[in-house]
Amino acid sequence: MDPALLSVRGLRKSFGNRPVLNNVGFDVRAGELVAFLGANGSGKSTTLRCVMGIAQPDAGVVAVDGDDLAKLPWRQLQEARRRTAMIFQKIHLVPRRTALDNVCAGALARIPTGRSLSPLFFPRSIQLEALDCLDRVGLADRAFERVGRLSGGQQQRVAVARALCQRADVVLADEPVSALDPHAADQVMALLHHLAHVEKLAVAAVLHQPDLALRHADRCIGLLHGTMAFDLPSSDVGPVHLDALYAPDRVAAA
């Protein structure tokens, strides 16, 4: 089995005196798509935000490719961060720029300062790489269109291409399909599955659609009030597990 590209242990986080994460731990391996499930407020986004360093955990270890991020010197930490890309529900693209420019922006961390001041100055090598990334998400023919003119599903695929252009090994997606219609949502989930299984990335996605998780993800992690309710192969997740997350009162009354 491939080693874990992302390894999280003993994650704890409180806001004020309210505990939000309690001893959350999991691995995501290269070639694996893991879905996070749980009711509103169960701590899914906070988990991803702690992994990304957007939120500061109170305790716990986040390791990328075996390196504890808290112990890395600054330069190596930047490199570990570059290897981790995030995709959001609200698509963070520049609508007035072309799809190609937006994908090129994924490579910003790799461009020497000064050459990256304007998207017009992306080196040709980066533009070619970005075009290849757009091709890999099936959007090469839309490369020179303004992103604002693309559909929500297409924009999310551009966001995936940007993560590819970042040359990330770990992709974290926070509700990547919540704003999409069922067909587009299915397409984006198939793309995330492709990133894991064909491109051999480690992919974790917060989802509000258990059916999509069970169909596309290799493993599902259930969070209940900030604690791990289960971490199971998707094929082992059944109605009992989902009820424990989304209808705990019904489970307690049974």
Ligand SMILES: Nc1ncnc2c1ncn2[C@@H]1O[C@H](COP(=O)(O)OP(=O)(O)OP(=O)(O)O)[C@@H](O)[C@H]1O
């Ligand atoms: N910056 C913050 N300050 C205070 N409380 C916060 C903050 N961010 C999150 N929380 C609280 O932490 C808890 C977990 O929030 P989180 O967004 O991680 O849950 P979630 O499972 O992603 O929810 P949802 O499905 O609604 O997006 C919630 O009670 C939320 O109100």
